[in-house]
Amino acid sequence: MIMETHGDICRLGYLRIIPCLLEDGEPKAFDFLGTLLFEIVKNAEDEDFLIEKPIGLITRPVNARNYVTLAAELDLIDRRSQTLGNFGKLYLCMSSSARFRRLVEGVEPLKLIDLLMLNDAEKLFFLWALFARDYPFIQLIASWAIKRGKFRRQEAMIYAMEEAYPQSLKKILPRSRYDEVEEAEKLRERRLTIGDKLEWIKSSQYAKYRHIAPPRFEWLVDVGILKRSGRGKYELNQQMIYDPQRVLKLASLTPAKIEQYLFNDFLKPLSRLYRRASRHDVFKALIEVYGSMARYFGEEVDLRRMECMTVLALIERGLIAELNEIHDSFNSFALQFPDKIYVSPGPGGRSSLAYIDIRNLEI
DNA sequence: GGTGCCATATCTTCGCTGAA
């Protein structure tokens, strides 16, 4: 679960720049990254887009820095080494990252709308990262939001902080930190003792609410589940590419089961938007994804992750294939080219590692 | 009244120095 958030960090789109800043492999202090991020985005203009009054814009180095912290929480950055984290490496394996590389290199400027809006593959990527890293808080919030359909921010904050937050802490914190759970369970009681609304809004408890709950609803807007319907109001996004019932199912799963569902049944509604990938498409995408992943993770790459990334790579090309199909294809390619494609057990036997000799493989 | 943005106080970690 993401423990550090700030009211500023509402836009996931900015996070795509951060892995590109770390691609050289050199460790970078968070303040330095924040300054770089600020310098890159400060000149992005877009008068048409600004009419919609988007929130969470980077306007100062200090809020750019808060985005760097969020990137670390989402494992785009590895906090200890201050280099690329696992999700940061995975994002760089997507072809969608190319334009942010060019932006960082100063080759191609981008408009504000390009910095903030995610394409479908990126929406799925961030949904994956959020549900994996903010478990179980984001799941509870997403379920509540879908069941409500339409709601005000105030009521959403109350639910998030007084129900979802204590439940989530209870699930993830060890017994030694049970006092934090007990503190969270008293939030409602404490709020109710503050009679005056003005006093409530000025209270430190309200300040805490503002920094923890609202960004999460904005993230659900960015991944396409919710949409803003006026100041401080949200509703279900009727144009969402997903099926709300499948989002509810996804929100009920433990992190270990998320990938299996997200990249299989969850994708079925996308079939009406994308052309079915052929075996040749799948093979080509697998080889390319392997090539990218080998660059960041070494020659033996996590098979499951490679297959998930292949789903995203196909969506980037306007094609769709589910994880099970990709897995079957990989197995048949491994049988066809046993000397060039093989799988070995990963550390601890939990995952499988794939190796593909791409130099001598004819597609 | 509610929201979004910005600043800063406080806490934590890191790294250097010198004494044992």
Place this chain on the structure above:
DNA sequence: TTCAGCGAAGATATGGCACC
């Protein structure tokens, strides 16, 4: 060589305020 003490730098939590 180890470790305590200290200052600096970095990280985090919270509060204030302008504006809608």
